[in-house]
Amino acid sequence: MESSQQTTSTEQAEDQVRESQECEDEELRQLLAPDPSNLPLTPPSAVDSNFTSYFAPDFMKPGHDQYVYRHPNGLCIIGLAPTHVAFKDQGGITAVDFNVGKSDRSGFKVTGKRKKNAQHFESNTALCKVRTSYASYIVRCCVKGSLLEVNDRLVKNPALLNSSADREGYIAIIMPKPADWLKFKSSLLTLEEYKKMREKC
Structure with missing residues (x-):
């Protein structure tokens, strides 16, 4: 049993x-x-898979729409949103100049794990100037933090902004402190909020 x-x-x-x-x-x-x-009809892009997209519409001036792609490690990629006023000029962006204010942003090189030589900027600090055939526009940091890198390829090839502003045509990479990011995040729009806002315009 x-x-x-x-x-x-x-x-x-x-x-x-x-x-x-x-x-x-x-x-x-x-x-x-x-x-x-x-499965989705189109696979997600690297940006969609690895970053959370935020937007700063009318940043400092009307029509100056910028994006902030935030990686889980805290890095923020800054660039021009597709609705930025510069893209509305016929012929698009023709030149990019990182020599703004008192220094050339592309001249600083950050080294090592501690990011030596990183410049600390406010959210309204100018990163570069983009030019079209008709006007020039200041692109700003959007977030307070340390500037780790600018995309100096844009100097020789500004057309990258016209063809892929959300990828190879990014402007800069910034590392904000967690506390600063939390403060600023509330002023940004999510992708869905940005789309709704610009659809009404």
Whole structure:
């Protein structure tokens, strides 16, 4: 009698292990070979996958719309939103100049883990000037933090702003302190809020 009870409990334990293994196998199958009907029509971009998108519409001046892509590690990529007034000028952006204020932003090189030589800027500090055939526009930091890098490729190839302002045409990378980011985040719009706002304009 005791032997048959032990056999039954052993079989039940084996059944539980088998069921658990089958569930894990099914989850793995769904990850490796997902249902095509549940997949998006276009795969998410690197920005969509790795960053949270925020927007600063009319930053300092009407039509000066900028984006802030924030990475989980705290880095913020700054650039021109697609609705920035500069893109409305015929011919688009023709030149980018990082020589603003008292210094050339592209001349500073940040080194090491401690980011030596990083400049600390306010959110309204000028990063660069972009020019079109008709006007020039100041692009600002948008967030208070340390300037780690500017995209100096834009000096030789300003057309990157016209073709891919949200990727290769970014302006700069800034590292804000967590406390400063939390303060400033509330003044930014999410992607959905930005789209709704600009659809009404």
